[in-house]
Amino acid sequence: MAKVKGDVIIDIDVCKGCLLCVDVCPTKTLAPGTKVNQKGYIYVVKVNDDCTGCTNCSTICPDAAITVYREKINK
Amino acid sequence: MNDTLHLAENLVYKRPKTLINVAMHYCPGCGHSTTHKILCEVIDELNIQSEVIGVAPVGCSVIAYDYLNIDMQEAAHGRASAVATGIKRVLPEKLVFSYQGDGDLAAIGTAETLHTCNRGENILIIFINNAIYGMTGGQMAPTTLENMKSTTTPFGRNVRKMGYPIKMTDLVATLPGTYYVTRQSVHTPANVRKTKAAIKKAFEYQRLDRGTCFIEVVSNCPSNWKMTPVDSNKWLVENMLPFYSLGDLKVPSKEEN
Amino acid sequence: MGELKLMKGNEAIAEAAIRAGADAYFGYPITPQSEVLEYLANEAEKRTGMVILQAESEVAAINMVYGAGGTGKKVMTTSSSPGISLMQEGLSYIACAEIPCLLVNVVRGGPGLGTIQPGQSDYLQATKGGGHGDYKLLVLAPNSIQEMVDFVKEGFDLAFKYRNPVLILTDGVLGQMMEKVELFDQIPRSKEIPSWATVGKPPNRERNILTSLNLQPELMEKHNEHLQAKYREIEKNEIRVETINCEGADYIFTSFGLTSRICIKAAQLAKEKGIKIGIIRPITVYPFPYETYAKYADKVKGFFDVEMNAGQMLEDVKLGVLGKAPIKFHGRMGGMVPTPDEVFHVFEEKFLGGKE
Numbered sequence: 001m002a003k004v005k006g007d008v009i010i011d012i013d014v015c016k017g018c019l020l021c022v023d024v025c026p027t028k029t030l031a032p033g034t035k036v037n038q039k040g041y042i043y044v045v046k047v048n049d050d051c052t053g054c055t056n057c058s059t060i061c062p063d064a065a066i067t068v069y070r071e072k073i074n075k
Numbered sequence: 076m077n078d079t080l081h082l083a084e085n086l087v088y089k090r091p092k093t094l095i096n097v098a099m100h101y102c103p104g105c106g107h108s109t110t111h112k113i114l115c116e117v118i119d120e121l122n123i124q125s126e127v128i129g130v131a132p133v134g135c136s137v138i139a140y141d142y143l144n145i146d147m148q149e150a151a152h153g154r155a156s157a158v159a160t161g162i163k164r165v166l167p168e169k170l171v172f173s174y175q176g177d178g179d180l181a182a183i184g185t186a187e188t189l190h191t192c193n194r195g196e197n198i199l200i201i202f203i204n205n206a207i208y209g210m211t212g213g214q215m216a217p218t219t220l221e222n223m224k225s226t227t228t229p230f231g232r233n234v235r236k237m238g239y240p241i242k243m244t245d246l247v248a249t250l251p252g253t254y255y256v257t258r259q260s261v262h263t264p265a266n267v268r269k270t271k272a273a274i275k276k277a278f279e280y281q282r283l284d285r286g287t288c289f290i291e292v293v294s295n296c297p298s299n300w301k302m303t304p305v306d307s308n309k310w311l312v313e314n315m316l317p318f319y320s321l322g323d324l325k326v327p328s329k330e331e332n
Numbered sequence: 333m334g335e336l337k338l339m340k341g342n343e344a345i346a347e348a349a350i351r352a353g354a355d356a357y358f359g360y361p362i363t364p365q366s367e368v369l370e371y372l373a374n375e376a377e378k379r380t381g382m383v384i385l386q387a388e389s390e391v392a393a394i395n396m397v398y399g400a401g402g403t404g405k406k407v408m409t410t411s412s413s414p415g416i417s418l419m420q421e422g423l424s425y426i427a428c429a430e431i432p433c434l435l436v437n438v439v440r441g442g443p444g445l446g447t448i449q450p451g452q453s454d455y456l457q458a459t460k461g462g463g464h465g466d467y468k469l470l471v472l473a474p475n476s477i478q479e480m481v482d483f484v485k486e487g488f489d490l491a492f493k494y495r496n497p498v499l500i501l502t503d504g505v506l507g508q509m510m511e512k513v514e515l516f517d518q519i520p521r522s523k524e525i526p527s528w529a530t531v532g533k534p535p536n537r538e539r540n541i542l543t544s545l546n547l548q549p550e551l552m553e554k555h556n557e558h559l560q561a562k563y564r565e566i567e568k569n570e571i572r573v574e575t576i577n578c579e580g581a582d583y584i585f586t587s588f589g590l591t592s593r594i595c596i597k598a599a600q601l602a603k604e605k606g607i608k609i610g611i612i613r614p615i616t617v618y619p620f621p622y623e624t625y626a627k628y629a630d631k632v633k634g635f636f637d638v639e640m641n642a643g644q645m646l647e648d649v650k651l652g653v654l655g656k657a658p659i660k661f662h663g664r665m666g667g668m669v670p671t672p673d674e675v676f677h678v679f680e681e682k683f684l685g686g687k688e
Contacts, residue, residue: 128403128530130399145532146540147540147541147543148543150398150425151421151422151425154422157391157393157399158395158398158402161397161398161400161407162402163399164383164396165383165407166403186389186391186392
């Protein structure tokens with residue numbers, strides 16, 4: 001059976017910590033971090049490896065801060 | 076972690092090329108940013124960077140040209156559609172759009188907007204409606220909802236005194252010059268995708284010289300609505316969408332497609 | 333020699349625009365200049381493919397000029413005083429964004445709705461900026477229909493040379509009257525694209541942005557300094573002035589545009605009475621020929637300034653003369669045109685103590 005595996009890379013320089021991505025992530029992979037970027041925003045971080053690469057986060061992200069990968073894995 | 080996951084063939088989303096790689100000045104969660112992003116995605120996907128000329132308004136998106144890697148002109152407040160008309164008339168083969176907010180398009184620029192649509196100028200007008208003047212600090216916009224608070228309607232918009240929220244998109248849909256008129260939003264991933272599809276369609280119609288395409292994007296303004304971005308999108312669903320209902324208001328007839 | 337024609341001033345402007353290879357005209361009807369748009373609507377598109385569009389207002393028209401001019405095309409508009417007032421916002425933006433374009437103001441008497449009869453009462457608006465901010469239009473003041481025709485062509489050249497709006501400041505008489513003109517031959521519409529034009533960004537150049545905004549005051553000041561340097565350059569290179577019989581004159585009559593022709597007639601009346609009158613006529617009213625006045629200031633007994641306004645150019649004449657000679661003024665307002673007899677009699681009264 002084919003399974004999908006995804007990953008997100010967050011550009012911490014443009015992330016403004018609006019958390020819209022956190023709200024739409026079905027696997028709760030994204031969460032507010034603890035550090036601030038150069039603009040003073042608490043940027044979002046990845047907190048688990050359950051990402052399916054659904055692109056909900058990158059689609060809702062106003063700042064195009066998220067790059068998404070997705071791969072089909074045959075088990 | 077799978078070794079092959081980060082191969083280029085598995086890339087499903089990355090920042091569009093046309094969106095310049097700088098942090099935008101917009102507040103966190105602002106629909107302007109989202110709309111800029113999908114506009115750039117469309118420009119990339121249609122490969123039209125060299126054909127597009129944009130017109131920025133006065134308002135929060137006044138420096139949209141700092142983020143979009145295309146030729147652009149900055150218009151006076153409300154005049155973006157007249158400026159776009161001038162560009163399109165002398166360069167009819169190019170793809171021209173204006174990007175305007177509600178104060179710009181629906182208050183000071185009402186005459187230019189209506190007459191541009193009425194002439195059926197073959198341009199795309201993108202209209203961001205967040206029911207408030209964002210850049211000047213949250214004053215009442217023509218689209219501010221009844222009873223909605225703003226810095227100039229501190230007790231809520233009394234429509235008997237301050238007029239009614241204006242539905243520009245409904246107005247322009249009635250004009251024979253418009254070809255495709257739709258009201259969309261960017262508050263969920265599904266809505267973002269729909270808005271992007273609408274922008275793409277509008278550029279395709281522009282190539283066919285069919286008349287004005289008008290896309291309203293019902294948007295949020297977390298800072299001036301004084302709520303978090305997530306809450307602002309909830310507020311949008313509960314308050315904006317019942318009045319500014321989403322969907323196409325004018326679609327091409329079947330024979331033309 | 334070019335084609336000779338008897339033409340109405342407004343129609344001559346339109347004909348000159350077509351022949352100058354203009355790419356587009358955006359305008360709105362207003363008396364006394366509506367014939368420009370009418371003539372172009374009839375003639376332009378079929379002859380050169382020039383774009384002609386009647387806008388919904390002068391506000392829209394000048395912003396269409398902004399947009400189309402920003403693509404590097406030869407673009408123009410015409411209007412009359414109240415309409416030009418409406419265009420001031422757009423002109424300030426155009427001047428700041430350095431978009432070349434040509435305007436014609438067929439001036440009528442003001443203020444307000446005023447009258448549809450001729451006036452020269454937009455001089456200060458035309459020469460000192462007009463809208464908000466520190467900027468200048470290059471302003472040509474023709475006194476004949478021939479000059480109006482020639483200035484359309486030269487106006488476009490100057491607009492592109494300096495990336496600056498150029499204004500032809502004329503009036504309701506010159507717009508409405510007929511005169512013989514020699515027309516220049518058709519100039520083909522240019523296919524050249526200036527490097528700054530917004531025409532779609534090709535892969536091999538940076539994007540072009542036309543804007544009048546800079547939120548950083550340090551940069552906005554720099555841009556202002558750049559504009560001011562350009563205006564100094566215009567002041568150095570582009571002053572045009574006509575002088576007639578100024579050497580050895582007793583008095584100098586001075587006026588711009590239509591009234592200069594009335595002054596020339598009045599000077600002939602003076603000559604019949606043995607009074608030697610010279611004429612100074614600024615052809616560019618910005619840049620203004622201050623030095624021409626300075627040159628004669630200590631050689632004549634006085635300057636007599638005649639205008640169809642309350643004394644608007646008078647301020648510049650004073651700056652040229654710098655108190656070295658008496659200056660008297662005669663102005664008519666509200667659409668009234670002075671006659672040569674009137675000018676001469678007022679001159680006699682003001683300088684010679686009444687009729688001899």
